[in-house]
Amino acid sequence: MKYRDLIENALNGHGADYCEIRIEETDNSRLSYRGKSLDTIAQTSGLGGNVRAATKGGWGFASFNSLDELSHKVSDAVAQSKAVGGSKTELGEAEPHVDVVPAYIVEDPTEISLDEKKRQMDHYNDLVWSVDGINSADLIYGDSSRKTYFGSSDGSYIEQQQVHVVSRISAQARNGGDVQQAGFSLGSQGDYGLIRGLDDQVIEAAKRAVALLEAKSLEGGERTVILDPVLAGVFVHEAFGHLSEGDNVYENDKLKEIMYMGRKFGGKHLNFTDGAAIPALRGSFKYDDEGTPATRTALVREGELVGRLHSRETAAKLDEKPTGNARAIGYNFPPIVRMTNTIIEPGEATLEDLLEGIEDGVYVRNWYGGMTQHEMFTFSSGEAYMIRNGEIQEAVRPVMLTGNLFETLQNLDGVGNDLDMNQGGGCGKGGQSPLPVSNGSPHIRIRKCLISGA
C-alpha cells in the first residue's frame, strides 16, 4: 500500500468535518493519423494529487503535481472549506474500505510494443486509403493506465487501477466544397484485442464516406425514427441519464417537484438502469472516487422514476443512499455525479416488429455526438437510412435528432429485444471530459422525433 502512510499522516489532525486525499499516477500512449500519414506518436506520464475538505457544508479543494508538504496542502484545503462553510456538512453513510483493486485485464495494451500498435494502425490507415474516392483519414489509437490512491478521514484507503483502450477511425471523401465523413469509435477496459480484426469495418466506413457524397439530405421536421443499439445508448445517456444525476436536483426545489419518485415518464416498456457494478465495461469499477462501492441503480421501472445517481453529498441532501457515482476525470478535479454504464433494458420486439407499418421514417445508426441541457437534448447519428413501407432503404446524409425529455419518452413506443453496448464514447460535464462511460440499448422506436435538415 504505496501511499497509505503518506496519506494517513497528512490527514492527521486535519480539522475539517471530512477530508480526503487522492493521488494518481498515469501513463498514456497515443498514435494519430491525419491525411495520409502518421501525425503524432506520443507517450506521456503523470503524477498528481488533490486534497478535498468539507467544513459546515462548504468545500475546499487543492490539486498539485508535487506530493511535497502534503500536510500544508491539507491545511490549505481545510482553510478554504472553512471560508465557505456556513451550514452543516451532510454526507451519505460510508463504510470505511481498505482494498487494493488491480486493473481488469484481458490483453494488456501496456505490454504490447509500440511497433506492433503502429503496424496495426498503419494497416487500417492503408485500408482506408485503398478505397477509391477517399480524400483524407483520421485515425486515433490511445491507451491509458490510471492508478489512484485514495484515503479519507473516514478511514478508507483504496488503491485502484484502470487500463483503457480507445480508437476512432474516420474516413473523409470530398467533392469540391462538399466534405463527407464516416467512421466508428471503439473502446474497452483492459483489452487490446479490440483493435484487431477490424478490416471489414474499416473498409465499410471508407466506402460509406464516399457514398455519402451522392446521398440526399433530408428535409428537417418530425418523423418516426428507429435507433440502433449504439445510438439508442447515446439517447438514454443524453435524454435521461444527465437529468437523473443527483447534483442537478439536490439544491433545486423546482426540479425536485418535476423529478419526483414515481413520476410517470412513459409506458411499461421503459426500464433504465445505470451502474458500475457490471464487470468489464468502460464505466465499470469497484469503488467510485469517494470510496463508495459501485452499485446498479434502477432509474426507471415500467415507465416510472424509481432512482437517481448520487455522490455522498447529493444522497444525504435528498435523503437517499449513495450509489457510487461520484467520479473525477483526474487528480485536478473534484469528483462529481456521473453516469457509468447506462442501459435501456430489452423488451420483446424484433427489428422487423419495430419497422412494421412505418410509411415514411428514418433508421439511424451509430453516433457522432450528443449534448444535454436539462430537459433539452440533441444527438447525432453516424448513418441514416430511409424507411418506407416498413423497410430500410437507401442511405441519406446523417442527421441530428433533438427533443425534450418529457415529450420524447412518451413518444418512445417500441423497445427491441437485441441489447448491445456502445463502448466507444466518453462523457463530458463540468469541464471534465472525456470520462470513460458505456451505454447500451436494444433497437428503439420514437414517434414524432424532430430531426435537422442536413
Next chain:
Amino acid sequence: MSESLLNAAASKFDEAEVYRIESESHPVSFESNKLKEIMRRDTSGVALRVIDNGRIGFTSTTDAARESELVERAATLTPFGSKASFSFPAPMPYPTVDIVDTAVPRVSQQSMIDTGRGLIERLLDEWPDLLCDARIGWSTGRGRIMNSAGIDEDYEQTGYYCSLGAQLIRGTDMLNVWAGYGSSHLFGEDELDRLIQTVRRSLSWSKESALASPNSGDLPVIFTPRGVGATLLHPLMSGFNGKNVVNGSSPLGERWGEKIVDERISIYDNPLISGASGSRPFDDEGVASQKHVLIERGVAAGPLLDLQTAGQLGKTSTGAAGRGLASTPSPTSSVIDIAAGDTHFEDMIAGIKEGLIIEELLGAGQGNELGGDFRANVSLGYKIENGEIVGRVKDTMISGNVYKVLSQVEHVGDTADWVFGSMRAPAIQCLGVQVAAKHE
C-alpha cells in the same frame, strides 16, 4: 532542470525542444445562489520534442521524478515518429504584448466571494425565482520554451475571469442563461455590469414562449456576437486550420485569394490585443506572434500554420502553434476579431417581419464541420415578428453552411462585442439558415 534536459536531448538527437509550464488558479464557485467551493489548482510539467533522422518524437510528464526518463522515452518513440517538415527556429524579435497585470495575483479570496455574491444578489433582486451559479477566479501561468537552435524564452501571463449563470423553471419549461468574461487584466464594475445586462436581456426576451415556423432558408436570422461564436466560428475556422489544409479536407484548399463570403466580412486572428484572453508575444513553438488576416473584405487570405504545417505547405509559420502539456503543437487561433459594420442591432430587429435571433446552441459541432456545415438545437434563441421580439423559441433546430450563410449577409452590426474575452464580433444578419421546428 530545463537546461540539463535540453542538453541531454540535444546531444542525443539532431534537434530538441523543451517546453515547461507552471500555473496556479484560484476559482471560487457559487451553486444555487450559495457559495459552494474554493479551489486552488497548481499544475507543473515538462514536454520534450525532438527531431532525429528527420522524424519527430514527443513525450511529457508531470512527475518531476520521471523527467530523467524523457530522453530515453523519446529515443524509443522517434524511429516511429512522423516526418518532420521543419527545424526548430532560431531566436527572433518578439512584439510587446500586454498580458500581465500584477494586480491579479493580489486579488483576495474575500473580494472574489463579494463579487460573486454581489452579482447573484443583483439578479435575485429583480428575479427572485432564479437559481444562480457563479465562478470568479484568477490565475497565473509561467512558461519556458528552449530549443537547440538557441531559443530560450520565459513568459508570464495572468488571468482573471468571471461567469454568471441563471436558471428559471416554469412547469417543465427550463431556461438557462449565462454570461462570462475573462482578461489578463483585473476588471471591475463596467464589465460586471455588462455580464448582468447580458443575463437580464436574455431573461426578459425569454419571458414569453414563441413557436418558430419551419422554413427553407428564406427568413432572416440574426446571430448575436455570442451566436456568431456558437454557430459560425468553428465550422469556419476548421477551413483555416493548417492541418486540414495540408490533408486536403479544407474546402478553402485551392481558394486562397478568392472571394468566399460577403465583402462586409473581415476576420483576423490577433494575438497582439492588449488584455485579451489568448494574446501572446510568441506562440507555443517560440515563433513571433502577428496579426493574421483570415478573411479581408470577403476574400480568404491564408490558413493558420504552425512549424510543421507551414513546412508541409512550403510556407512559413504564422505563429499559430498552440499546445497543452501532453500534446504536440497544432495550429490554433488566439483571439478572433471580426470587423464591425454599420447597422444598429435595434434597427436589424425593427427591419424584420419574421425571423429568429440566435444566441446559444446545444450540440453544435456534431455535424460535418469540415465542409463548413453547422446544425444544432437552439438552446437560447428568440422569434421576431413585425420588428419586435415576441419570445423564446424551443424545440427548434437550425442548419446551414457557413460559407453559404456568410455569402447572404443582410446586415453587420455596428459594434463588435467581446465574447468571453477571447473573441470580438458584431451581430450578423443573414439568410440561408434552415429552420426545423416542432408542429403544434
